[in-house]
Amino acid sequence: GEDVEQSLFLSVREGDSSVINCTYTDSSSTYLYWYKQEPGAGLQLLTYIFSNMDMKQDQRLTVLLNKKDKHLSLRIADTQTGDSAIYFCAEFYNQGGKLIFGQGTELSVKP
Amino acid sequence: GAGVSQSPSNKVTEKGKDVELRCDPISGHTALYWYRQRLGQGLEFLIYFQGNSAPDKSGLPSDRFSAERTGESVSTLTIQRTQQEDSAVYLCASSLASGASGRAGNEQFFGPGTRLTVL
Numbered sequence: 112g113e114d115v116e117q118s119l120f121l122s123v124r125e126g127d128s129s130v131i132n133c134t135y136t137d138s139s140s141t142y143l144y145w146y147k148q149e150p151g152a153g154l155q156l157l158t159y160i161f162s163n164m165d166m167k168q169d170q171r172l173t174v175l176l177n178k179k180d181k182h183l184s185l186r187i188a189d190t191q192t193g194d195s196a197i198y199f200c201a202e203f204y205n206q207g208g209k210l211i212f213g214q215g216t217e218l219s220v221k222p
Numbered sequence: 223g224a225g226v227s228q229s230p231s232n233k234v235t236e237k238g239k240d241v242e243l244r245c246d247p248i249s250g251h252t253a254l255y256w257y258r259q260r261l262g263q264g265l266e267f268l269i270y271f272q273g274n275s276a277p278d279k280s281g282l283p284s285d286r287f288s289a290e291r292t293g294e295s296v297s298t299l300t301i302q303r304t305q306q307e308d309s310a311v312y313l314c315a316s317s318l319a320s321g322a323s324g325r326a327g328n329e330q331f332f333g334p335g336t337r338l339t340v341l
Contacts, residue, residue: 115264117264144329146332152334153225153226153313153332153333153334153335154265154313154315154332155332156329156330156331159329199264199265201265208253208255208270208272208277208278208317209255209267209270209278209281210255210265210267210330211267212257212264212265212266213264214263214264215263215264
């Protein structure tokens with residue numbers, strides 16, 4: 112079946128690293144994504160990783176992929192108050208064109 | 223326009239009424255998607271279009287829901303005889319193609335959504 116799961120909340124202090132975790136079920140997914148949703152704004156693609164990679168770094172963002180365990184994580188270095196948002200992981204469902212989203216992790220950054 | 227636009231941004235309706243939600247995708251994007259986001263939950267896939275055909279309607283929750291697309295342009299999502307459980311934010315996205323291709327595979331660009339409240 113199609114299922115993507117995330118923890119619902121994460122709270123960190125400004126300047127710390129944040130790690131948001133996600134598990135997925137479709138082992139044939141070719142792409143996995145992280146989207147950010149700020150209050151009153153649309154979903155914004157933050158970064159993505161192709162399934163034949165195990166790590167991707169993009170400025171303060173590091174994505175780690177463990178295909179064996181079907182586990183994806185997003186690390187945000189030097190977290191800022193402006194990073195407070197809901198973060199969604201999503202897998203590309205190869206049997207069709209849709210993305211399967213997790214429930215979202217609400218990141219709260221305290222000064 | 224530069225991004226995906228949706229209208230109306232907010233819609234309040236009475237139970238039993240029909241509503242129509244509109245999505246204008248990014249020009250040149252052949253694929254268009256509708257998702258629903260209930261309060262405090264993730265996005266739930268409803269339907270996608272490749273051009274004006276809909277290869278996957280599997281996410282439509284009931285026969286009260288339908289969607290159309292004109293060519294590779296505007297799409298409308300219609301909900302007939304609305305129920306309170308239909309209250310949600312309805313998000314539209316578009317992408318260059320429906321398959322995994324290009325720089326980010328199937329990068330979908332999202333609109334701001336329509337917040338539907340059924341009283």
